[in-house]
Amino acid sequence: MTTHPAAPANPSTALAAVLVDELVRCGVRDVVLAPGSRSAALAFALHAAADAGRVRLHVRIDERSAGFLALGMARTSRRPVPVVTTSGTAVANLHPAVLEAAHAGLPLVVLSADRPAGLRGTNANQTTDQVKIFGGAVRAFADVPPAFAGTRGVNGVSEGHQVASWRSLVARHLVTATGRGVQPAGPVHLNVQFTDPLTPDVDGGWTDPCHGRPHGQPWTEAPDPARPQPEPVSAGRRTVVVAGDDAGPPARVLAERAGWPLLAEPTSGSRTGGNAIRTYRLLLADEELAGRIEQVVVYGHPTLSRPVTRLLSRGDVEVVAVPGPAGWTDPGHRVSRVVGAAWPDDQPEEDLAWTAEPREPRTARPASAWLAEWRRRDAELSDRLDALLAAEQGLTPHHVAGALSAALPPHGLLFVGASNPVRDLDLMVAEYPVGEHRMVVANRGLAGIDGTVSSAIGAALARPRTSRAFALLGDVTFLHDTNGLVAGPGEERPDLMLVVVNDDGGSIFASLEQGAPSHADSFEKLFGTPHGVDLAALCAATGTPHRRVATRAELAAALDSPAGGVEVVEAVVRRDNRRDLDAAIRELVHPV
Known part of the structure; x- marks a missing residue:
């Protein structure tokens, strides 16, 4: 069903039905709803659309979890995903997800229900000022006034004119959310005022059937931005390619075409092929090697490493940036050029089309002395790292990350949390061949720990052809x-x-300044924060299958025998030796 053949019974039902219909026309396939009263008209409209097979409707009782569920879906599907809430604090609970979407360039669509504007400032129940509640975090905002039946107002706005304005508003905001406008992709917010009646079975005098464009077309269509034209970067400098979060295949392709080392984070979408340097974070601390870097081409949003930040901030390094979904990264204010796509300036001009549309290099460039040196140092350091970890007694976080990376099959999905897990994974990523479509993703826009379980579930739901899904x-x-x-x-x-x-706590802080022995008297209370929670009992309360493992053999057995559905494998590791273990790993760069 692409139009509403009969007129809705009342104005709020008409408004909700039009908004939902136009969202679907603009490419929405999944919607997350948190229940509420003021949003009832939207809930009924979404239920009808789901019954008709037009959308998948996901309901969550916690708005923060709902926001991150939608965020995870947007991350893997690259489609706009609305999250619908009622008024009041419900909307404020979406703020963490909105901020992550803003910094990650993800098309999250907030559809918040509101009471009529005349109730603002009156202490009416569940009424606050929701206008621009997310400030500059959203790419676009609209405060949608209530619908009304017939022809009213100074300008005599008819029902048909209202329908046209609602459809135009949705289409415009979806264009903005998906980055087909003048801004990068990101979250948008429609704050919609609803008046009683809020249920579809109560007559309110509405008469317009609310038709949209014929053949299910969106009200306003916008083309995707033109493919960026490749621009040359110097092939004669000692260069590395830094691939941060969501960099994508172009970073790998450039590194291979130019014969440069690829310093790729695990969530970059670039960590495949023969140019990826596993231990790059450690090697950047080696002044003899890293000090000779003359040029960096940076893709995506690198966030994991202080050594990478220092590299991008060096005054003696030329930094060229290729923008990602949320713009380009320049923590040291050293970027001299921003290019839509990059290619080495010693390549034949006939290869330009290939560089703009990344595929496998037609002919692999022989390894230069510069690349060969990085590969040799990486292999030597990787061997020392593996030997160090093999000698460790018991299960370490690095063992867990390495086992999980090795278990990820082709077409698999791995969602990784912030703090130590993503950094441990960075050191332990298996050597993946190109073209096997493993997807490793994370909430790296702001790198917070908010909503990770929900984001991982959303990411898995929106990638139905995944062979195995882990977090x-x-x-x-x-x-x-x-x-x-x-x-x-x-x-x-x-x-x-x-x-x-x-x-049992926050081990990330053990490796930072506050984890130094001089702060030992306050560390546990302020930063270690042991919680002593029984995860098995917690999982039992939600009916979630749980297994506890404490050895490498138990972990391997658990990874090989999934229970199906959402399940938890609890890998118990030590925290008291984390600072010493991290120090020992860093010292491997300069072996005695």
Whole structure:
């Protein structure tokens, strides 16, 4: 059904039906709803669309989890995903997800219900000022006034004119959210005022059938931006390619075509092929090697490493940036050029089309002395790292990350949490061949621990052809979003194994300045924050299958025997030796 053949009974039903219909026309396939009263008209419209097979409707009782569920879906599907809430604090609970979407360039669509504007400032129940509540975090905002039947107002606005304005508004905001406008992709917010009656069975005098464009077309169509034209970068300088979060295949393709080392984070979408340097974060601390870098081409949003930040901030390095979904990264204010796409200036001009549309290099460039040196140093350091970890007694976080990376099959999905897990994974990523379509993603826009369980579930739901889906996260991150495990009996659940590295607290701080021995008297209370939570009991409360592992053999057995649905594997590791272990790993760069 692409139009509403009969007129809705009342104005609020008409408004909700038009908004939902136009969202679907503009490419929406999944919607997340948190229940509420003021949003009832939207809920009924979404239920009707889901019954007609036009959208998948996902309901969550916690707005923060709902926002991150939608965020995870937007991340893997690259489609706009609306999250619908009622008024009041419900809207404020979406702020963390909105901020992550803003910094990651993801098309999250906030559809908040509101009471009529005349009730603002009157202490009416569940009424606050929701106008621009997210400030500059959203790419676009609209405060949509209530619908009304007939022809009213100074300008005599008819029902048909209202329908046209609603459809135009949705289409414009979806163009903005998906980055087909003048801004990067990102979140948008429609704050919609609804008046009684809010249910579709009560007559309110509405008469217009609310038709949209014929053949299910969106009200306003906008072309995708033109493919960026490749611009030359100097091939004669000692160059590295830095691939941050969401960099995508072009970073790898440039590195291989130019014969440069590829310093790719695990969530870059570039960490494949023979130019990827596994231990790049450690090698950047070697002044004899890293000090000779003359040029950096940076893709995506690098966030994991202080050595990378220092590299991008050096005054003696030329930094060229290729923008990602949320813009380009320039923490040291050293970027001299921003290019839509890059190619080495010693390549034949006939290869330009190939560079703009990345594929495998037709002929591999022989390794230069510069690349060969990085590869040799990486191989030597990798051997020392593996030997160090093999000698460790018991299960370490690095063992967990390495085992999970090795277990990820072609077409698999791995969602990784912030803090130590993503950094441990960075050192332990398996050597993946090109073209096997493993997807490793994370919330790296602001690198927070908010909503990770929900984001991982959303990511798995929106990638239905995934062969296996995993998530790797720490215990505090897991506890921060245990509501993500709560879903009603009729809700769709993906096959997703959540691997929780449990060291009973915040081990990330042990490696930072506050983890120094001089702060030992305050560290546990302020930063270590042991919680002592029984994860098995917590999982039992939500009906989530749980297994506890404490050895490498137990971990391997758990990874090989999924229970199906959403499940938790709790990997118990030590925290008291984390600072010493990290120091020992860093010292491998300069072996005695």
